[in-house]
Amino acid sequence: MTKRNTQQRRHTILQQVNELGEVSVEQLSEQFNTSEVTIRKDLTALETSGLLLRRFGGAISLPQDVVGKTDHKQDSLRKKAIAKAAADLIKDHNRIVIDSGRTTAAMIPELSHKKGLVVMTNAITAASRLLSLENEPTLLMTGGTWDPRSESFQGKVAEHALRSYNFDQLFIGADGIDIDRGTTTFNELIGLSQVMAEVSREVIVMVESEKFQRKIPNLEIPWSRVDTLVTDEGLAPSLKKQLEENGVNLICASINKG
Numbered sequence: 001m002t003k004r005n006t007q008q009r010r011h012t013i014l015q016q017v018n019e020l021g022e023v024s025v026e027q028l029s030e031q032f033n034t035s036e037v038t039i040r041k042d043l044t045a046l047e048t049s050g051l052l053l054r055r056f057g058g059a060i061s062l063p064q065d066v067v068g069k070t071d072h073k074q075d076s077l078r079k080k081a082i083a084k085a086a087a088d089l090i091k092d093h094n095r096i097v098i099d100s101g102r103t104t105a106a107m108i109p110e111l112s113h114k115k116g117l118v119v120m121t122n123a124i125t126a127a128s129r130l131l132s133l134e135n136e137p138t139l140l141m142t143g144g145t146w147d148p149r150s151e152s153f154q155g156k157v158a159e160h161a162l163r164s165y166n167f168d169q170l171f172i173g174a175d176g177i178d179i180d181r182g183t184t185t186f187n188e189l190i191g192l193s194q195v196m197a198e199v200s201r202e203v204i205v206m207v208e209s210e211k212f213q214r215k216i217p218n219l220e221i222p223w224s225r226v227d228t229l230v231t232d233e234g235l236a237p238s239l240k241k242q243l244e245e246n247g248v249n250l251i252c253a254s255i256n257k258g
Contacts, residue, residue, distance in 0.1 A: 056148030
């Protein structure tokens, strides 16, 4: 399959997602006469570019409140800047937790030079990327009940697995930020995130500055449990001041536009 054909197929997939709202891996595999593995790679690439959302067995279009508001190239640059700044906080031989999410997953390639890491995650995609690193970190999976919306494991089994360990750092994203309360999420399954914070000595939130504008009802991690927030240089000065007043160590990563 040539690069041009791959691009054409992905363009067609994106058109169908936007028109239909949802597509399945099985249906796309039959349509393009290619393997389901190839289709999953297509969907992962499109999600990484911020063009759709992966869901178990397929993908869905972006929520309407996000469509049209995101410069996808800029979004990717923001994620990379945040990922690098967050990875710089990790020391060799640290024991860390990486929660599911595109922003946290963007940090994984930055771990390739770290020695002796022990990493627990609840996301299959994150686990797969960790296993591809040449430095071979020790990988732990939470197990638990599969949640197709977040494409991660949740529930009591996952919580029990986490409580069996102590970790140096938790790296977790957010769907939105409530400047007065803490991080917020669309997902109502917040129990595992809270346990992740409980078992970690340091909680590091990774979030793009644009998410400070989103109004989302579900409080996930209160500021009292957050040690460091890593965002990009687009954060307004007034918000920086409020975060610091809440006792949060703030890192605003510079975006490399070169």
